[in-house]
Amino acid sequence: MTTTIAPAATAKLTRLTVLVFALTAGSSAACNYYLQPLLQQVADDLGISTVAASLLVSAAQIGYLSGLALLVPLGDFLNRRRMVPALLATSVAALLVSAVAPTFPILLIAVFATGITASAAQVVVPWASALADPERRGEIVGTVMSGLLLGILLSRVLSGAIAQLGGWRAVLLVAAGIQLVMAVSVYLLAPNTAPTAPKERYSQVLASIPALIRNHAVLRHRMMFGFIGMACFSAVWTGLAFLLAGAHSSPYHYPEFVIGLFGFAGVAGALGAPVVGRLADRGYLRMVTTLMWVVLLASWGLLAWGGHQVVVLIVALVVFDFGIQGIHLSNQSAIYVLAPEARSRLTTAYMVTYFLGGVTGSVSAGVAYQAGGWNPVCEMGLAATVLGAALWAVFSRHAGARSGHRREPGGPLHS
Known part of the structure; x- marks a missing residue:
C-alpha cells in the first residue's frame, strides 16, 4: 500500500490538525521549563548553589539552540x-535519563539533550504556517503559538503539583509519558506533506541561512527584538523561582505547588496570541508591535x-507575558512572509537568536538575584x-520613510 504525500499547498489543515500541532508545540517547549520553578528543590537535593541550579535553565536553552541551528532547517x-515523531521519541529517552540522574553533571547533560529534542516545537510552527491559507496564516500560527506558550506556562503549574507529591524526578517521568503520547498522535493524525526543498543538500540548507539574514533587513531587526524579548522573559521566570522560594531575604516562602501555580498568571499572554495574529493578517502589524513594547515597558x-x-506580582506577570508574547508573535508574522519556501530556515535564524537571548537572560538573572535579589533582575530587564x-522606534520610522504607505511584506504596515 502506497502512502500519499501531498504538497503543503494542497494538504487540508483541519481543526484537529491545528490542535495536534498546538499540543505538540506546547509539550515540546514545556520540556525546557519543567524544572524552572523547582530550581531551589533541585539545588537542595543535589547540594548545589543557586547559580549552578540556574545553569539547568541555560543548558536546556543551549540544547534548544543547537536543535534550532542544526535540526529545524531539516524541516x-x-x-x-x-x-517530528522521531524528535519526540528521542525526547522521551532524554527525559528518562534526567529523571534517574544521580549527579548534577549527568542531569545537566540530559537536560541539554532534552533541549535539543524540544526543537520539535519549532518544526511544527513553520509546518502549520506552510499548510495555512494566506488569509488565515497569522491566526493559525497564533493558535499554534498559543499552544507553545501555554505549554511553557502550564509546565510550571504541572511541575509544581507533581513535585509537591513526588519530587522533581517524578515531574520528568510524567513529561516523558506526555511526549510519548504526542509522538504517536503526530504520526497518526498529522498530514503527510512533501518537503518544500527536497533537492537541496543539508549543507546547502545550512549555508542558505546566512544569505537569508543578509538579504532581509526585516529578519535582522526581528532577530534583535526577539533576543531582547526572550532575555527579559527568561530573566523574570528564572528570578521568580528564587523570589517565591524565599531566597535572598524574599518575603515569600511558598512550597513548590504554589510556585507552580504562578504559571497561570502568564496564560493571558498566550491566549492573546491569536488576537495579535488576526490583527497582523489585517495589516496592523506595525501598530501591534508598538503597542506590545509599550505594554512591556509598563x-x-x-x-x-x-x-x-503578591497580588501586584500576579497582575504584573499577566501584563508582562502578554507584552512578551505579543512581540514574539509579531516578529514571527513579519518574517514568515519574507520567503515562504524557506520558513524552517527563517525560523532557525530567528529562534537561534531568540534563545541566545534566553540563555543570556537566565544566566544574568541567576547572577543578579544572588548578588542583590529581585530588584536587580527588574532593573536589568527594564x-x-x-x-x-x-x-x-528607529527601525519603524526608517521603514516608513523608505516605503511610504505601501502594504508590502516587511514594509511599514507589515514590518
Missing part, C-alpha cells in the same frame, strides 16, 4: 510527519512592586526593554 527538505514597574505584594523599544 524544509525532510518529511516532517516522520521527523510591566517592569509592576514587577518591581510585586517583589513585596534597561533591556528601553533599548528594544528605542530600536523599534
Whole structure:
C-alpha cells in the first residue's frame, strides 16, 4: 500500500490538525521549563548553589539552540510527519535519563539533550504556517503559538503539583509519558506533506541561512527584538523561582505547588496570541508591535512592586507575558512572509537568536538575584526593554520613510 504525500499547498489543515500541532508545540517547549520553578528543590537535593541550579535553565536553552541551528532547517527538505515523531521519541529517552540522574553533571547533560529534542516545537510552527491559507496564516500560527506558550506556562503549574507529591524526578517521568503520547498522535493524525526543498543538500540548507539574514533587513531587526524579548522573559521566570522560594531575604516562602501555580498568571499572554495574529493578517502589524513594547515597558514597574505584594506580582506577570508574547508573535508574522519556501530556515535564524537571548537572560538573572535579589533582575530587564523599544522606534520610522504607505511584506504596515 502506497502512502500519499501531498504538497503543503494542497494538504487540508483541519481543526484537529491545528490542535495536534498546538499540543505538540506546547509539550515540546514545556520540556525546557519543567524544572524552572523547582530550581531551589533541585539545588537542595543535589547540594548545589543557586547559580549552578540556574545553569539547568541555560543548558536546556543551549540544547534548544543547537536543535534550532542544526535540526529545524531539516524541516524544509525532510518529511516532517516522520521527523517530528522521531524528535519526540528521542525526547522521551532524554527525559528518562534526567529523571534517574544521580549527579548534577549527568542531569545537566540530559537536560541539554532534552533541549535539543524540544526543537520539535519549532518544526511544527513553520509546518502549520506552510499548510495555512494566506488569509488565515497569522491566526493559525497564533493558535499554534498559543499552544507553545501555554505549554511553557502550564509546565510550571504541572511541575509544581507533581513535585509537591513526588519530587522533581517524578515531574520528568510524567513529561516523558506526555511526549510519548504526542509522538504517536503526530504520526497518526498529522498530514503527510512533501518537503518544500527536497533537492537541496543539508549543507546547502545550512549555508542558505546566512544569505537569508543578509538579504532581509526585516529578519535582522526581528532577530534583535526577539533576543531582547526572550532575555527579559527568561530573566523574570528564572528570578521568580528564587523570589517565591524565599531566597535572598524574599518575603515569600511558598512550597513548590504554589510556585507552580504562578504559571497561570502568564496564560493571558498566550491566549492573546491569536488576537495579535488576526490583527497582523489585517495589516496592523506595525501598530501591534508598538503597542506590545509599550505594554512591556509598563510591566517592569509592576514587577518591581510585586517583589513585596503578591497580588501586584500576579497582575504584573499577566501584563508582562502578554507584552512578551505579543512581540514574539509579531516578529514571527513579519518574517514568515519574507520567503515562504524557506520558513524552517527563517525560523532557525530567528529562534537561534531568540534563545541566545534566553540563555543570556537566565544566566544574568541567576547572577543578579544572588548578588542583590529581585530588584536587580527588574532593573536589568527594564534597561533591556528601553533599548528594544528605542530600536523599534528607529527601525519603524526608517521603514516608513523608505516605503511610504505601501502594504508590502516587511514594509511599514507589515514590518
